[in-house]
Amino acid sequence: MIELHDIHKVYLLGKRELEVLRGIDLNVENGEMVAIMGPSGSGKTTLLNVIGCLDKPTSGSYYLDGKEVSQLSSGELAKVRGQKIGFVFQTFNLLPFLSALDNVELGMRYSGGADGLRAKEALAKVGLADRINHRPNELSGGEQQRVAIARALAKNPPLILADEPTGNLDSHAGAEVMSILDNLHAEQGITIVMITHDPNIARHCQRIVHIKDGQIETEEKT
Numbered sequence: 001m002i003e004l005h006d007i008h009k010v011y012l013l014g015k016r017e018l019e020v021l022r023g024i025d026l027n028v029e030n031g032e033m034v035a036i037m038g039p040s041g042s043g044k045t046t047l048l049n050v051i052g053c054l055d056k057p058t059s060g061s062y063y064l065d066g067k068e069v070s071q072l073s074s075g076e077l078a079k080v081r082g083q084k085i086g087f088v089f090q091t092f093n094l095l096p097f098l099s100a101l102d103n104v105e106l107g108m109r110y111s112g113g114a115d116g117l118r119a120k121e122a123l124a125k126v127g128l129a130d131r132i133n134h135r136p137n138e139l140s141g142g143e144q145q146r147v148a149i150a151r152a153l154a155k156n157p158p159l160i161l162a163d164e165p166t167g168n169l170d171s172h173a174g175a176e177v178m179s180i181l182d183n184l185h186a187e188q189g190i191t192i193v194m195i196t197h198d199p200n201i202a203r204h205c206q207r208i209v210h211i212k213d214g215q216i217e218t219e220e221k222t
Contacts, residue, residue, distance in 0.1 A: 002028035007060035022214035031189040035202035038211035053077040086152025090164035092144045101132040107151035122150040142173025162194035
């Protein structure tokens with residue numbers, strides 16, 4: 001599913017170069033659930049952005065589902081994201097003036113068009129069938145994150161990328177969100193790559209990748 005070979009990412013800060021990723025080699029198999037851990041500034045989010053086709057590597061090659069995507073145009077990358085990748089963010093990224101259903105449908109418009117039935121089915125899968133007309137400010141943090149997961153699910157992506165999906169939640173809501181992700185992985189075989197700082201969350205995954213100073217330091221199976 002994911003093959004990264006010698007990935008480097010360099011940002012220009014005025015006349016200075018900042019190398020954030022320094023030769024990342026990483027494979028994630030189809031249907032695998034992987035956690036990425038590391039201290040602040042280690043390159044975790046940059047790595048997830050490269051995997052999610054939100055950012056291009058400065059050098060190296062990236063194969064997603066067998067296709068080299070590292071040098072695609074912005075328009076081509078947007079098409080890949082729409083067809084293959086669902087995103088779940090720590091801050092939910094829901095539009096406050098839209099209902100849960102409308103937020104899910106809006107996400108679908110970038111991947112071939114909104115489908116109200118599929119959006120309702122996705123919300124039902126995350127236990128929100130009775131909350132589809134509620135706006136984000138009428139939902140708890142855990143419910144908002146479940147809407148975000150439904151938005152990612154509605155376009156049936158083979159890959160979900162989650163950046164601290166429980167970071168803004170209490171332990172109970174976090175456990176509910178992880179239960180949903182666990183079920184998606186186990187029952188539907190969706191490949192999941194997530195960033196987390198919580199070792200208990202990371203242990204839900206089959207493998208934990210530790211990154212430090214832009215390089216993979218260790219990998220461990222759980």
